[in-house]
Amino acid sequence: RASKSMASKRYYLTTAIAYPNGAPHIGHAYEVIATDAIARFMRLDGCDVHFLTGTDEHGQKMVQTAAREGLTARALADRNVALFQAMDAKLNISHDDFIRTTEARHHRSSQAIWERMKANGDVYLSKYAGWYSVRDEAFYTESETTVGDDKVRRGPSGTPVEWVEEESWFFRLSAYQQKLLDLYERVPDFVLPKERFNEVASFVRGGLQDLSISRTTFDWGIPVPGDEKHIMYVWVDALTNYITGVGFPDTDSAMFRTYWPADLHVIGKDILRFHAVYWPAFLMSAGVDVPRRVFSHGFLFNRGEKMSKSVGNVIDPVGLADLYGVDQLRYFFLREVPFGQDGSYSHEAIVNRINADLANDLGNLAQRSLSMLAKAFKGVLPQPGAFSGNDEAILAAADALVGKAREHMATQQIHQVLNAVWAVVADANRYFAGEAPWALAKTDPVRQGTVLYVTAEVLRQVAILAQPVMPTACGKLLDILAVPADARDFSQLGGHVRIAPGSTLPPPSPVFPRWIEPATE
Ligand code: ME8
Numbered sequence: 292r293a294s295k296s297m298a299s300k301r302y303y304l305t306t307a308i309a310y311p312n313g314a315p316h317i318g319h320a321y322e323v324i325a326t327d328a329i330a331r332f333m334r335l336d337g338c339d340v341h342f343l344t345g346t347d348e349h350g351q352k353m354v355q356t357a358a359r360e361g362l363t364a365r366a367l368a369d370r371n372v373a374l375f376q377a378m379d380a381k382l383n384i385s386h387d388d389f390i391r392t393t394e395a396r397h398h399r400s401s402q403a404i405w406e407r408m409k410a411n412g413d414v415y416l417s418k419y420a421g422w423y424s425v426r427d428e429a430f431y432t433e434s435e436t437t438v439g440d441d442k443v444r445r446g447p448s449g450t451p452v453e454w455v456e457e458e459s460w461f462f463r464l465s466a467y468q469q470k471l472l473d474l475y476e477r478v479p480d481f482v483l484p485k486e487r488f489n490e491v492a493s494f495v496r497g498g499l500q501d502l503s504i505s506r507t508t509f510d511w512g513i514p515v516p517g518d519e520k521h522i523m524y525v526w527v528d529a530l531t532n533y534i535t536g537v538g539f540p541d542t543d544s545a546m547f548r549t550y551w552p553a554d555l556h557v558i559g560k561d562i563l564r565f566h567a568v569y570w571p572a573f574l575m576s577a578g579v580d581v582p583r584r585v586f587s588h589g590f591l592f593n594r595g596e597k598m599s600k601s602v603g604n605v606i607d608p609v610g611l612a613d614l615y616g617v618d619q620l621r622y623f624f625l626r627e628v629p630f631g632q633d634g635s636y637s638h639e640a641i642v643n644r645i646n647a648d649l650a651n652d653l654g655n656l657a658q659r660s661l662s663m664l665a666k667a668f669k670g671v672l673p674q675p676g677a678f679s680g681n682d683e684a685i686l687a688a689a690d691a692l693v694g695k696a697r698e699h700m701a702t703q704q705i706h707q708v709l710n711a712v713w714a715v716v717a718d719a720n721r722y723f724a725g726e727a728p729w730a731l732a733k734t735d736p737v738r739q740g741t742v743l744y745v746t747a748e749v750l751r752q753v754a755i756l757a758q759p760v761m762p763t764a765c766g767k768l769l770d771i772l773a774v775p776a777d778a779r780d781f782s783q784l785g786g787h788v789r790i791a792p793g794s795t796l797p798p799p800s801p802v803f804p805r806w807i808e809p810a811t812e
Contacts, residue, residue: 301339302339303340303341303553304329304341305344305536306323306557306558307322307556307557307558307559309346310350310352310353312356312357315378316606316607317608318559318590321591322557322558322559323384323386324382324620327383327385327621328621329705330385331758332708334385336780337781342388343388343390343537344379344384344386345388345390345391346372347525347529348372349512350428350512351511378608381612381617382608382617382621383763390536397535400535400540401513403539404527406516408573408576408577411577412463414462415460415461416458417459418458419458419459421454422436422452422454424445424448424451424453425450426451429446430503435447455508457508459505461504462502464572465501468499474571475488475495478584480584481567482585483631483702484632487560487587488567491568494564502524505521505523506523506524507520507522513528526569527573530565533570537551537553552583553582555582555584556582556585557586559587560589563587570585589628591633593637611641615645618763620641622644623636623645626713627706629706630706631703645803645805646806649803650803654802654803654804656750657802661771662799663739663743665798667739672744673737673743674740674792675741675744676741677741682741685715685745687786689719689748689749690784692753693752695711696711699711705760712757715749719753728746748789754774755769755780755783764803766779770797773791
């Protein structure tokens with residue numbers, strides 16, 4: 292990692308913490324890849340980044356799955372957490388911390404937030420009687436449920452609900468309606484995308500009921516301080532991970548003061564209500580600043596179908612990365628799916644991106660221009676002659692990229708960053724074809740050298756900008772462009788720095804191989 296400078300802007304971002312009741316699926320991979328690309332982008336842009344991910348290990352879903360598998364919840368968590376960590380390593384995720392909610396630091400933190408909410412008068416004992424979905428770990432009002440033809444009562448997400456009736460501690464969520472609406476008013480991009488924000492705001496305008504925040508019928512969780520027969524509702528403890536990760540309850544610690552409030556929580560659309568309603572309400576009650584933004588990404592479907600074990604199309608993300616390549620998979624997810632919308636993936640769509648965008652557009656341009664350089668100039672980047680109008684135009688397009696990328700990233704439009712970069716790659720291909728440097732070897736070697744120089748400079752800026760999405764492949768491309776390791780961040784973009792003439796490039800090797808369909812019997 293680049294050393295953290297005192298002057299740089301700090302940036303704290305998180306993923307949701309996954310339930311380790313099973314192996315990680317494609318949705319988990321998608322979320323952590325997207326968040327990783329944002330983290331890497333902010334680091335390359337000079338920020339002091341803290342990136343937290345982890346696992347959400349308590350709750351009834353874990354207890355039920357463990358029982359079905361003949362394990363303790365703890366053993367189930369330990370087994371699956373290892374799979375999440377292995378996935379993160381495989382996918383080249385650059386998180387700074389991995390939190391498990393079963394850790395002692397998190398118990399302390401959860402009990403501390405509870406005590407603060409209670410001291411503020413927002414926590415009281417009563418009785419809960421209502422519907423609960425174990426799969427969603429969520430309480431639903433009767434009117435949110437429906438009974439299907441199969442006689443099963445289900446919640447709004449389609450998961451079965453069961454009747455729960457027990458003594459419970461409650462959080463006075465009803466007292467936060469106006470405060471939340473004020474927050475939404477004050478911070479108009481508190482939730483992105485905008486359409487999701489509108490849904491949240493109208494839900495809150497519809498009125499808020501107090502929230503049951505403890506359970507007594509199982510004991511896998513964090514005990515309620517002072518009333519140990521209750522354990523905390525799993526979402527109270529889960530959301531709190533975001534402050535545990537920066538040292539809560541030690542609010543005077545350097546960590547907490549540096550990084551809280553979080554700049555960005557990246558989560559899926561199914562859990563937006565927890566993050567945009569409950570979480571800021573808990574924090575306001577506890578006297579802790581609210582996060583700056585919640586970004587709700589869409590769901591990934593296999594060829595448009597919802598993934599589920601029963602459909603039998605759950606695909607192991609580690610297997611996909613082995614098959615297509617880690618950077619190829621990262622690129623596919625982030626280019627193919629507009630961030631914030633649902634998307635689908637299929638073998639054909641992945642192969643198309645690998646071959647069209649990576650192997651053809653970027654890979655061929657690099658390979659053709661750099662092997663011509665190796666042959667005609669012995670790998671030494673020539674001093675360019677005077678730039679023509681075409682040279683100036685393509686350089687200007689490359690120079691403008693960093694500004695566009697920053698603008699898109701300010702609202703997490705990762706796909707737009709890639710769209711902008713690949714628009715310049717397409718321009719550069721047209722430029723290269725139009726200038727036909729192969730034909731200049733005999734007639735005008737200086738002009739040939741200039742075209743190759745300009746192409747190498749465009750490739751340099753493209754490779755630097757695509758690093759957050761494809762760290763390994765772009766690192767390789769920058770290696771063969773002989774760009775020093777300390778000259779690969781975004782301060783090197785925009786045109787005030789150019790690739791150094793006279794530098795010797797190592798022999799080029801293809802960075803983006805074509806996908807060749809294996810022969811079938
Ligand atoms: O919800 N496509 O955990 P989780 C894209 N523990 N994203 C998906 C997805 C899909 N098909 N399926 C799930 C939980 N996700 C809680 C979070 S945070 C304090 C606690 C996303 O393992 C989902 O939206 O069910 C969520 O953001 C993340 O994966 C973890 O889901």
